[in-house]
Amino acid sequence: MEDFKLMKGNEAIAHAAVRCGADGYFGYPITPQSEVMETLMELKPWETTGMVVLQAESEVAAINMVYGGAGCGKKVMTSSSSPGMSLKQEGISYIASAELPCLIVNVMRGGPGLGTIQPSQADYFQAVKGGGHGDYRLIVLAPSTVQEMADFVGLGFDLAFKYQNPAMILADGIVGQMMEKVVLPPFKPRRTEEEVRQECPWGTTGKLPNRKRNIITSLALEAEVMENINLKLQAKYREIEKNEVRFEAHQCEDADYVLVAFGSIARICEKAMEMAREEGYKVGVLRPITLFPFPTNPIKELSQKVKGFLTVEMSAGQMVEDVRLTVNGTVPVEFYGRMGGIVPSAEEILAALKEKLIK
Amino acid sequence: MKKEIIIAGFGGQGVLSMGKILAYAGLLQGKEVTWMPAYGPEQRGGTANVTVILSDDRISSPILQQFDIAIVLNQPSMDKFEPRVKPGGVLIYDPNGMTREPARKDITIYKVTATETAIAMNAQKTFNMIILGGLLKIAPIVDMEYVMLGLKKSLPERHHHLLAANELAMQQGAKIIEKIN
Known part of the structure; x- marks a missing residue:
């Protein structure tokens, strides 16, 4: 063991x-x-x-x-x-x-x-x-x-x-x-x-005779220089978006409706999914593991075949904006959330799903 | 097999540790377990509760509305959780300090006079183990040998001389638990 x-x-x-x-x-x-x-x-x-x-x-x-x-x-x-x-x-x-x-x-x-x-x-x-x-x-x-x-x-x-x-x-x-x-x-x-010196040649690990000083700063007073720093950062973020998306899908293969949630709420959504499936509704759960980079492709693919999404969060609705941007109006993207430290129950989530999407 | 349990009472009654021993025992027996305490201000103000789930399969939500078994050790906990036992489920309570009896007809209700017994045994601190002994008698969710192992793991070594007293308390709990409906 x-x-x-x-x-x-x-x-x-x-x-x-x-x-x-x-x-x-x-x-x-x-x-x-x-x-x-x-x-x-x-x-x-x-x-x-x-x-x-x-x-x-x-x-x-x-x-x-x-x-x-x-x-x-x-x-x-x-x-x-x-x-x-x-x-x-x-x-x-x-x-x-x-x-x-x-x-x-x-x-x-x-x-x-x-x-x-x-x-x-x-x-x-x-x-x-x-x-x-x-x-x-x-x-x-x-x-x-x-x-x-x-x-x-x-x-x-x-x-x-x-x-x-x-x-x-x-x-x-x-x-x-x-x-x-x-x-x-x-x-x-x-x-x-x-090993640190080898892995991080940019680090302020003590100047050696054979290289220039390493300077760590976030200040670049010339706008052109600062724009170049920004362009480099943006290129890196696109690279991260390409390589590092992580997510988990539960029973999305045959789903008519998909709950999108992250963290602990995704598990409460799984419980809601189990309850919905017992009642005969084909529900799945998509859990973004990386929030940046956001799993746009899997959600986009699902939007081609499902009837709607319900995003569930412990907030007034924040990630739902990224789900809506991704789905781009193809199918309805509804939201259910609780705020201020209240955790939504699986029963509430199922009720919201029925009220907002299944009807 | 999946058991969804809530243990609720006053802070200091050993509610969280009872849940921890149960969770440890489940883990040692190869089950999936979650232990989710109410860590908010209610814990500081008096009532404490913990949700323990033991399952043979992956556990989805660690937070639940309804329970297979509710163990309630004070009146506010009875008021809060008696209505949230699943039909056909189990409620276990200690009558000490309660102002009313549980009223549900569609669940099985057990009484453990643990406070009284702990005082009689001159071992007030084993109160929660009397309750746990009672629970395991009527719902053998985990084997006693794993409970003892779990206890050993969750007790700091300097308290290991108390293991025998705790085992005795569990045996006593198993003896005194009584079905009342």
Whole structure:
């Protein structure tokens, strides 16, 4: 039998970070994700792998520590929840502009404002459309199980380094607080200084006599230079869109109606799908795993054969805009959501599906 | 096999740990498990609850409206979850501090006088294990050996000398659980 552990999604993130050879974690506590740093503090990785774990004086400080660590080619990360993530946006925009790899975890809670501590998905726009200023994109992964919370740490770092771009795990209070069985990734040693220098020739790892200084900055006062930086970024985002789309489809082959949802809500939609199928309705679920890049092609293909989509979110309707853009009016795209920390039930979702689409 | 269970009561009654032991036992027995606590302000204000799902197949939603088994350990929990037991399902309660009896006719109702028994045994902290013993008597969802293993895993090592007391509490719970309808 594989070595299954029983743990919370937040704890899985901490374990996975140490195991995938992360060099540093910088954070500031906030419910519902405080277990990430708490678990790291219990694991004391500075005594084993040498990974740094630091409680910063604020979220702003934490993201700038990430900026600094990433600039040195280190594998660094931070985590927070919605209000804390708003504070980090300036730093994230700088990191994206400077083309540095890092991992950011947002375990969303109800907003706006300080809001509530219960689960929400209302930071979709912030995560996917660029929450800070300027034209940039994060690679956004949306886990729906504790296993994915663990797996996406390594995947997030891999994608971040592959594209020199910040990656984000966009989770919610449910996946953060829920315990499930999980197989943790195998231990991978942290990279040596030499390996970091080889993998990140752009890093500020100390100037060698045979090369020029490496400068990390997001400032380019000449407009032409800044436009070129933007063009390069956009070309990279198109490349990411081409290569990195991930999604999961459940019983979509014969479906008349498809529920589109991400994260934990996709699982509640699966329950609604099971109930609908028992009543004889052909319902499927499409779960985007990457929110950027968004799985446009699979949704477009489905729109050729289904009668309609119902997008379900814990928000007033954010991802639904991307579904509508993709479907482009071919078939109806309806929305059902709850806000402020309320989790919609499978029964509610099924009722909404009947009311809005099946009729 | 799939069992959808809610355990609800006051904070401090060991509701979350009972759920954790159950989930651990299920995991060790090779089942799929989810353990989803209400972590919101209600946990801080007094009532705590946890949804535990044990299944032979993949589990979809970790959050449920209706349950096969509801274990309610205070009046607010009874009021909230008695109506949410599936028809034909099971309700288990401890009458201590309750102001009314459960009223549903379409479910099976069991009483465990766990508070009273725990006091009589001079082992108040094993209250939740008495309840768990009762549950496993009427619904053998997981084998006792895995429950003991699960307990061992979820108890810090410094408390391992308490394992025998907990086992005793479970045996007592199995003895005193009583069907009332």
